[in-house]
Amino acid sequence: MLGAVFILVGCGGAPPIANPDPRDPQERFNRKMFAVHQQIDRFAIRPLAKTYEIIPSSLRRTIRNFFYNVQSPVTFVNDVLQGEKARADTTLTRFLLNSTIGFGGIFDPATSLGHKYHREDFGQTLAVYGVPPLPYSFTPGIGPTPWRDFGGMLIDIAFNPVTYFGVGAVWTVSGLVIQAVDARANADTTLVQIEKTSIDFYASIRSLYYQNRESRIHNGKIDLDALPELDFEE
Numbered sequence: 001m002l003g004a005v006f007i008l009v010g011c012g013g014a015p016p017i018a019n020p021d022p023r024d025p026q027e028r029f030n031r032k033m034f035a036v037h038q039q040i041d042r043f044a045i046r047p048l049a050k051t052y053e054i055i056p057s058s059l060r061r062t063i064r065n066f067f068y069n070v071q072s073p074v075t076f077v078n079d080v081l082q083g084e085k086a087r088a089d090t091t092l093t094r095f096l097l098n099s100t101i102g103f104g105g106i107f108d109p110a111t112s113l114g115h116k117y118h119r120e121d122f123g124q125t126l127a128v129y130g131v132p133p134l135p136y137s138f139t140p141g142i143g144p145t146p147w148r149d150f151g152g153m154l155i156d157i158a159f160n161p162v163t164y165f166g167v168g169a170v171w172t173v174s175g176l177v178i179q180a181v182d183a184r185a186n187a188d189t190t191l192v193q194i195e196k197t198s199i200d201f202y203a204s205i206r207s208l209y210y211q212n213r214e215s216r217i218h219n220g221k222i223d224l225d226a227l228p229e230l231d232f233e234e
Contacts, residue, residue, distance in 0.1 A: 023146075024136040024206065034202045037140040041184075045141070049184040060182060062106045067179050068117055069098045069105025074159045078120035082128045087219075090115050118219075122159070123152025127217045136206060144209040 020027060052060070072095035079088035094110040094117065102109050111117060126148050127133070134147040145153075157163055163172050198204035 021136070021203070021206065023133065023210075026135060026137065030136065030138040031202055033138045033140050034205075037138065037143070040141055045181070045184055046188070049181050049188060052181050053185050060185075063178065064182060065098070065102070065108045066105045067175055068108075068119075069095065069102070070162060070175065071119065071160065072098075073161055074156045075118070075120045077159050078122060078125045078156075081122075081125045082120065084120075084219075087118060087120070090118070119216075121149075121152050122155040123149035123213075124217050126152055127213075133210075133213070138206075144206065149213070 024030060055063075072091055076088055076091040076095070079085075079091055094115045097110040097113065097115070098105045098108055101107075108117075131148055133149065136144065136146050137150070139145045139150075157172060160172065162175075165171060194204055194208075195201050
């Protein structure tokens with residue numbers, strides 16, 4: 001089915017681009033990949049996410065807590081590389097608390113004790129050191145993947161100690177899939193609303209991605225006036 005979708009999308013004419021974004025020089029190709037992704041989402045990802053929603057919210061939260069805890073070493077390394085001592089201390093404290101009295105991370109006592117969760121990745125670290133996002137790209141099944149952030153994701157996998165366990169590859173892939181399904185389930189209502197109200201769904205997703213990344217790179221402290229605007233219907 002996926003192969004047929006690629007063929008159909010490749011044969012179709014590319015939609016006109018009224019206002020090209022300089023960050024997206026391969027926009028015509030990326031739009032085709034976005035169309036492929038929408039078909040994958042329609043027939044596979046969203047149905048899986050809707051099925052996942054059947055799981056009680058308390059259990060979904062437990063699953064989320066566990067994977068947040070597993071990713072703590074990656075966040076800690078990136079906190080240190082970014083010179084964020086206070087945030088590194090918070091990450092280490094969370095990991096120690098949740099791994100012990102939190103029974104391996106399935107519970108989150110650290111948040112109750114005032115140590116709030118945050119996440120850092122190597123793409124953010126590269127941004128802190130001045131590396132530009134480079135050309136925007138869109139990968140079916142994954143989503144927005146500018147070269148800097150895609151490369152950072154691969155480095156994060158190398159940072160994660162779980163990668164080197166006996167079943168590291170299977171564990172890593174399984175974790176990524178579960179987290180992706182969880183994120184898709186949580187974002188479903190928002191994505192449906194954006195698709196219904198946006199003039200250009202692709203451009204809206206691209207703008208939202210950059211806004212989210214800028215916010216995370218600056219730890220939530222950004223100049224909103226410097227961000228691109230979204231095109232929504234009035």
